[in-house]
Amino acid sequence: MITSIDLLGERLQKALGDRATTDPDRMGAYVRDQSLLTAAGRPAALVKAKTVDDVVAVMTVAHELSVPVVTRGAGTGLAGAANALDGCIVLSVAGMDRILEIDPAARTATVEPGVINGDLAEAAAQQGLWYVPDPGSRAISSIGGNLATNAGGICCAKYGVTGDHVAALTAVLADGRVIRTGARTRKNVAGLDLTHLLVGSEGTLAVIVEATMRLRTAPTAATTVVAFFDSAESAIDAVLAVSAVAEPCQMELMDDVTIGAVNRLTRMGLDESAGAMLLIQCDGRSAAAEAADCAAACESAGAREVFHTDDPVEGEEFTAARRMALPALEALGTVLLDDVAVPVPALPSMLGCIREAADRHGVTIGTFGHAADGNLHPTIVFDAAESGAQDRARGAFDDIVAGALALGGTISGEHGIGVLKAPYMADMVGQTERQLMLAVKAAFDPKSILNPGRGI
């Protein structure tokens, strides 16, 4: 870095006042996201932006001085994409947290990037509308981060991921210019689709400063089916059978390790002798009839026990239990959370691969995930204090990612590449494709100052 921190600090403070700092003691909470085993550098400065102009000012200074910028929202990422780089400006947009407009007739919400997903969902609900994308982190993650990672969630199989709900974006380019992409109309084919290029780009192309998201009319109450199976394989048979006859708004899988961990934490009395559990919910006018068909499909696929309820409170208890899967596994030790997806018919092979990885490396792995999407979160539990345990965990992690690739899957279904998955990009994306992605990045960011080395 040729630029001294003093000069950078001076320029930022001149433009941004006390929203900028170079004091390392004030940056502690802004250096990392929530990922494990990901490197983080020492930032030169932190800016807590409040307005689009603040972001423009940061990028103008950064561009002129060729200083890297790492943008972060709520910092709940799981791949290290928001970890600081040495000498970077950490640009927090968490303070840009206003819901600018909810338009009930057009069914859109226009928000700043720091708005928390759950807050938007609540504001929409107050107007009888529904903000659909529901990542597990929805209570704490921001729309900007959800867009930057193209966050998934539980209802994706029926309703799509975050990027499927975006209409238009405003973003600040690497050189401080502001662009608007997309349209408020439901259909628009004018020019290249820059909107979906920004979605999932992990802060490498531009800084999203405003988003117009689509809303739906409020959902109906869901009907819930819970089914226990002897083996994860027969649970996947049920997933395929259900998918052929119904379109559940969630179809979540928990394996035996996860069931046990959740039971210990919640004392819910789930059947710990089962090999796997499916949690299925159907919504819409035909929720009950659809759920009955799901239950029948589970039984045909060999479920040992099927439970079926129209009571939303009871259903919510099961959803809450599923949402406890990660905390429950975290209660068992240090966890390394993976995120792979395969075509649904390949799930049994993927589960076999995960078991083999656990055996080979002598680690415990609890697997849960979004079965209808083929998106699993194998969660490697280890004792961080034990010598070599971290290496064994990483070994299992590597084997799982390699297994997903071998099955025609992806190295990340919804958490992103960041730092954690960067080593696998060369196996996921061919050399020509990667060159092309980097050329596209260069078109946006010729000096490569936006989260360089991440995401691509």
Next chain:
Amino acid sequence: MITSIDLLGERLQKALGDRATTDPDRMGAYVRDQSLLTAAGRPAALVKAKTVDDVVAVMTVAHELSVPVVTRGAGTGLAGAANALDGCIVLSVAGMDRILEIDPAARTATVEPGVINGDLAEAAAQQGLWYVPDPGSRAISSIGGNLATNAGGICCAKYGVTGDHVAALTAVLADGRVIRTGARTRKNVAGLDLTHLLVGSEGTLAVIVEATMRLRTAPTAATTVVAFFDSAESAIDAVLAVSAVAEPCQMELMDDVTIGAVNRLTRMGLDESAGAMLLIQCDGRSAAAEAADCAAACESAGAREVFHTDDPVEGEEFTAARRMALPALEALGTVLLDDVAVPVPALPSMLGCIREAADRHGVTIGTFGHAADGNLHPTIVFDAAESGAQDRARGAFDDIVAGALALGGTISGEHGIGVLKAPYMADMVGQTERQLMLAVKAAFDPKSILNPGRGI
């Protein structure tokens, strides 16, 4: 063009044999698409590709000799994106028309780009599956063209446009290298989203040579509601009211001019004294109940007559009538078909703007379209033999596009930019945004040989 046609022909014929020609007499059917008032140049060569290797050979020669390439599928485009450029190679992929695989368990179809949309739909239906995107041209348009324009259709409001159904693409770059984008998994966030960048790029970034499209389980029979209104404005009130209570798989609007034209062609006895007609269909398990709510919403919004049927044959007759809207208007004279979209609440203003344009320029305009998407096809009818008529038609067309922009809409909802809408791009997309799109094109196509000057 420095390269002589002789050298180009020699190189192409060496690589491609009789699949390449420089004989103008053999190119006639490959010079234009189906658009009106769009310029087309004189191509230097035509290649009818049969394989990916053929496309690679064309691009390798074109890149070396810096010859522009215009790719075309079935040639049913409505914006001139597939019109030849002077001295170009016309690359037809219509002959790459094999359905390579339908995977019922993963619910995907992998196809070559020349496969006709309707043929894919039929092949999927034979396996109890559903290829959803249904552009008006589905009987004659190809999947490659549907992808290149991100074609819409009738069922988009509920099920999305072509790009919402694509999983993975194989494409040949400007220099002949082959890339694979996306994944067969339902979710994938590895790297930049090149797939959706290619979708809608109108042959400017790469040549799509294979596509893996998602299928759904077969649809249920639809229930149909037909409602007549005194005015188009009250029909739009009904569109908003219906959207608040139901999610129809189609909600099509026809204005008085269109109703009259369709009646003359089909003798269906539609109410010609009505100001507008809505054709609504609901599918799924609750089709009948949902349709009843749609009918009630239409009545509340002031419909003068509401007709409701569960009989699929009767419903199909109305859908067929709607599909006759364009041919029926074509029977009245030469037509210039527009394609604009606005936020749904702005539709009454848009319809007013269309009427004003008709009055101002002394032309007849029949308007129909996808009301739930805010996507209208104002169709300007004129007598091409009459002096000045074409200019008046173009004047009305310009006013309609300007009106859509003024209402926060888009210059193209589903037909694309091509040649026809290119003059409006500067008003639709800001200068910085357009520079960025061109920089992205340059990243893919540094010599700018892929459909230069189109689409962006």
